[in-house]
Amino acid sequence: MFDFLEGYDVLGAFWMTVKLTALSALGSLVWGTLLAAMRVSPVPLMRGFGTAYVNIVRNIPLTVIIVFSSLGLADVFGMTLGASDDFAAQGFRLAILGLAAYHAAFVCEAIRSGINTVPMGQAEAARAIGLSFSQTLRLVVLPQAFRSVIGPLANVLIALTKNTTVAAAIGVAEAAYLMKKMIENEAQTLLIGVVFAFGFVVLTLPTGLILGWLGKRLAVKR
Amino acid sequence: MSSVLYDSPGPRARRRNVVLSVVFLVLLALALWWVWQKMDDKNQLRWPLWEPFTTSEAWTTYLLPGLGNTLKAAALAMVIALPLGAFFGISRMSEHRWVRVPAGVVVEFFRSIPVLLLMLFANEVYARSSGVSSEDRPMYAVVTGLVLYNASVLAEIVRAGILALPRGQTEAAYAIGLRKGQTMTSILLPQSVTAMLPAIVSQLVVIVKDTALGGVMIGYAELLTARSTLAANYANVIPSFIVVAIIFIAVNFLLTSFASWLEGRLRRSKRSTGAVLGAEKVEDLNPAGVSGSFGTGTGGGGI
């Protein structure tokens, strides 16, 4: 029944999905945290930049961002990310860049809502003992904020896992790319769909469950 | 604007902020200048590439029909997904196991599959076993994919919104003799709608954006597809992408502004009746997942 899978590297394609997810998750976490810091910082210009970035990036379809990272960044601006002669690696890196840039906006908003849950007294106490803005943020507020936004961050991670499928638009050989190819060549379309849907359920359900459990465990009890 | 995260700036801090602002501005300007230079180098700024967007033909022949299709699919998906989402969200809180479990399974299943796959899948199903003509099929597939996914996300938003209400509300409703259905429709839903609104709106923005997936994968003639027809004509791929991105930003900005206006109105009208919770609480609880769902952004920093 599943002999149509022969000759296709389904596991390899999903491995690519996993790699895309992991690396862009890391990137969006770092960049998103920085953006959140900018949005609460004392420098008005940085606040403005953070707000503008989030509101612009959030409202553009991911497809446009991904295609533009290849068509614009790589082709026009020459930002080939150290892989100007290897298109497979270049597409992979550009996809990660686009995914990270897009999801950072959501990570930023999640963290900012987390910062909002930290009681005022915490920051006031931190300032009272003479901590600077960055110390207050790094040592007192963010550690508490992160623990309370594990749930929302998990949701961003799940969305990110699924959104890696958009990378197929610039020819990154991940799951959706292979699926489209298989649909064109094989007859059992519906079965192919089921296999790939199952693959994504396997990838995303545990993420949600584990992080949900972790979020409950780590939540700051108040 | 004051914030508890930092003291109101004194003379030194103010000077430092100015320096930081200037450095930041210079870096930003450098980046923009570099972008401008590169675009110029590659001849992307030549007027002939941008000129088409000043003609009415580019809009009436390509962009507006594309935008119309984008909005049509998005509107249909919203109108179907909102009630469906509410239905599944409420079903998931049912006291009957046989209602709760299937609803939960459906929601979790469709939430964990990429919309892209749902669309491809729906397209195949319609092509094989329905009388939908090939002109309408892409739209049916796009709307189906969007509805399945977003209804399940909206279901979670509704559920979280209702769960965030204090238990006392339900108890009080039962105490005065309301039935379960009445409690839901006259006590719980009205109170939680304001709080859910930001999350719902973010989800509606996601719907608008995700119609673009239908263009790339199954050839629905939405804005992005219209862009490719346009670019084939005017040979202006990069400018066309920029223009389309701006259109998307504008549409979504209108959507979110309308929602914050509505939210403000709803909240103001509720103040007299004693609102039970602020939106912030639901935002924290919001399981909406998706491509982000955290409020329409109230701007400004500080805790």
Place this chain on the structure above:
Amino acid sequence: MKLRKITAATAAVLALGLAATACGSSDDDSDSGSSASSGGGGKIKVGIKYDQPGIGLKEPDGSFSGFDVDVATYVAKQLGYEPNQIDWVETKSADRETAISRGDVKFIAASYSINDERKAKVDFAGPYLLAHQDLLVKTDSDISKGTDLNGKKLCSVTGSTSAQNIHDTIAPKAQLKEYSGYSECIAALQNGAVDAVTTDDSILAGFAAQDKYKGQFKLAGLKLSNENYGIGLKKGDSATLGKINDALTKMVSDGSWQKAVDANFGPANYKNDPAPKIGDIVK
């Protein structure tokens, strides 16, 4: 009090819904003339491409141009339909067989090359053009044969078999970039991000012949494959098949065919093969 809250809530939901539908419907009427939902009334529905210059292109004024369009117009005329009786329908590559077998279009002329797989599902009139897989390169490029592509960068559309063929057999060291449309590839070629674009020479010639690109690109003239463009129509409709074949024969004999080729591909150094004989498929 209670009532007011409910109304507020319902109003919220309704307003969202209404706002959404209002946005949608306000733009509906701007729908282009491409809609082909009006059956009957002496109209004929013809499937073409909308985004391939020289083959089938939707012009800014809403009209259509290209070689396939010219052929389809000529054929329709022979079938008894004036140009204003033709309803053009966009048929994407993946959709062509379904559109025909469902009867959504009468026939399709959309760079549709005849092969056995497709012949099992639809009937083909023609061929009316013999195209070849080729490379489009910059005018000053030194790529002249397939093996020159080793170490060079090649662009094609996502999932295209033609690009994969080059990569697998002719130039294994070529780098392959994929975009969802040819215009993106052409833009990359213009920017110098890739060295060549590959697909059928007719499509490439159409792009190269565009005003904005005139003089910038040339065809390498490699003839890597034979693509016999045919007109697809419903399986078993032999009456129409015969009429279309007669129309195509007539188009060649009265010179309209050559005129259409010159008009659409002319400026791109495109050396077309002579008009193929009906039913004469070059493998």
